[in-house]
Amino acid sequence: MSLKDWLIPQDKHFFDLFEQQAEVLKQAADHLYCMIENFDDIKNMCHKMKTYEHAGDDITHSLYQLLNKSFITPIEPEEISRLATGMDDVIDAIDDTSRKMFFYDIGTTDKYMLESAKLIRLQAESLEQAVLGIRDMKNPKKISDHCIEINRLENLADDVLAVALQDLFKTNDAIRIVKFKDIYETLEFTTDRCEDVANVLGDIAIKHT
Amino acid sequence: MSLKDWLIPQDKHFFDLFEQQAEVLKQAADHLYCMIENFDDIKNMCHKMKTYEHAGDDITHSLYQLLNKSFITPIEPEEISRLATGMDDVIDAIDDTSRKMFFYDIGTTDKYMLESAKLIRLQAESLEQAVLGIRDMKNPKKISDHCIEINRLENLADDVLAVALQDLFKTNDAIRIVKFKDIYETLEFTTDRCEDVANVLGDIAIKHT
Amino acid sequence: MSLKDWLIPQDKHFFDLFEQQAEVLKQAADHLYCMIENFDDIKNMCHKMKTYEHAGDDITHSLYQLLNKSFITPIEPEEISRLATGMDDVIDAIDDTSRKMFFYDIGTTDKYMLESAKLIRLQAESLEQAVLGIRDMKNPKKISDHCIEINRLENLADDVLAVALQDLFKTNDAIRIVKFKDIYETLEFTTDRCEDVANVLGDIAIKHT
Secondary structure: OOHHHHHHHHHHHHHHHHHHHHHHHHHHHHHHHHHHHHOOOHHHHHHHHHHHHHHHHHHHHHHHHHHHHOOOOOOOHHHHHHHHHHHHHHHHHHHHHHHHHHHOOOOOOOHHHHHHHHHHHHHHHHHHHHHHHOOOOOOHHHHHHHHHHHHHHHHHHHHHHHHHHHHHOOOOOHHHHHHHHHHHHHHHHHHHHHHHHHHHHHHHHHHOO | OOHHHHHHHHHHHHHHHHHHHHHHHHHHHHHHHHHHHHOOOHHHHHHHHHHHHHHHHHHHHHHHHHHHHOOOOOOOHHHHHHHHHHHHHHHHHHHHHHHHHHHOOOOOOOHHHHHHHHHHHHHHHHHHHHHHHOOOOOOHHHHHHHHHHHHHHHHHHHHHHHHHHHHHOOOOOHHHHHHHHHHHHHHHHHHHHHHHHHHHHHHHHHHOO | OOHHHHHHHHHHHHHHHHHHHHHHHHHHHHHHHHHHHHOOOHHHHHHHHHHHHHHHHHHHHHHHHHHHHOOOOOOOHHHHHHHHHHHHHHHHHHHHHHHHHHHOOOOOOOHHHHHHHHHHHHHHHHHHHHHHHOOOOOOHHHHHHHHHHHHHHHHHHHHHHHHHHHHHOOOOOHHHHHHHHHHHHHHHHHHHHHHHHHHHHHHHHHHOO
16 A cells, blocks of 8 residues: 555545535525525524534534644645634524524514525535535636635625615614624624635635646 | 753743633633622722733733744644633633623623623633643543533533523613623623633644544 | 845735735724714715725735745745734724714714724824834834834723723613614724734744844
């Protein structure tokens, strides 16, 4: 058994875990969109979201264990750590929105939440494509393009938040303002965390250009 | 004088400082619990908390100075930095809750705040035990167990926050909602910061398993 | 052409970009102070702030591209990354305050906002001086002094926030409380981000003492 044969399975395992994490992230983003679109049976929907959050935790934990036991890694240890933590932060932020919609007993969602969730779902799709690209690194340009798209979607989410808040403050219902402001901001915060992941992926891609 | 003799005192100094920082963190957590339990003479209690916050700052500063002047460190420089900053962030978060209880003039505390502060105090105890363990590294398994316990307590704090917010939003007092929500969230944020420290300690332990 | 000649222009480029970023940061801080002082034509003032934010993004992006393509860097890659991200975070935080003042339609600013913006402007000036100092590193003591000053200003901002919140909660206008609390906190958050940058600059200076 050559040194190379011994190393490759290790590498493969890193990319397998990253792809699993990106898949869980996309499922969580899809589920969030469904929750906001239908806004029905929120307690169970919120409970199901928690299963994605736990799945994400488990994968992050496995990535750290693998990292701490590996002498040689396919990408920089620092980047593995940033990528694992970054994707976990996105999933946590999605779960936060889900829990807040339930706890705050908001009664109804609105077009701003749906629009934000749509942007998060699009980011999650680009993010998965970018993660798939780092395994063989045959097309770093394509990875960079996905990252640019994720940044573009984040800017759109800023605009959605701006209009949502301007609209919200037209009402005089302070409690509604507190609840909706928090949910809008958590949605926008989620798109920021996606951008963080895109920045890590962009850094990895640029080194292979 | 052998190289080893020359190195040991330096190492000893790092661990001395970390143990001092963990001790200050525990004192701050104890003080927060007392503040919430008795909720009396808040101005002075808040002032005393500030002394812990300053003590923590001084130790963090000393750790960074020692790190920047050391050629050889007992654990990775990156881990020293993360551990020092992490413990400082916990102490800052505890001080934030203390200050908010004073500034917001909340009049009374409640069972959710007390329960959260209890969880923080338990985390601080586990954290100190884990920090004591990294000096000789004779029992990495015990360090990991403390870290798992800190994570478990953080999950409980999430649940306390959930119930607290659900309960809070039953009232129609918007100003009370703003104040209490902020304090509940700062308490929960504190348990997240403890978890960050546990993750650093867990990383250190796993390398010595 | 000697190796040294080949390296110097690269180094120069890093410092050029850092100085440009510090300059944009100072312009943004000045603009924020003017917005709060005059509080007129907010939509256009907010729009102009966005141009600083975009300029900051472009410089950060250039720094990362340069970093990812450089084999040898004048300061540690980790420090370049922390410094670039840190200054970008300050500019983003300044822009956040600007946008919130516009979106929340607050009607008027107050002495606490002006005082906080003044502290941010002073921090930005010290920060620029410290950044100018890292190019030749002839006077690390002077860099450290600027960093200590930035920390001192951050402590003052904490006190401004404390008094501002105590004052704010005397009113019974919940919506005003939500809006002003958020703006006060974003201003104080900005001074924290300046302190983060000062800590990076202080680390760089201490290594050359």
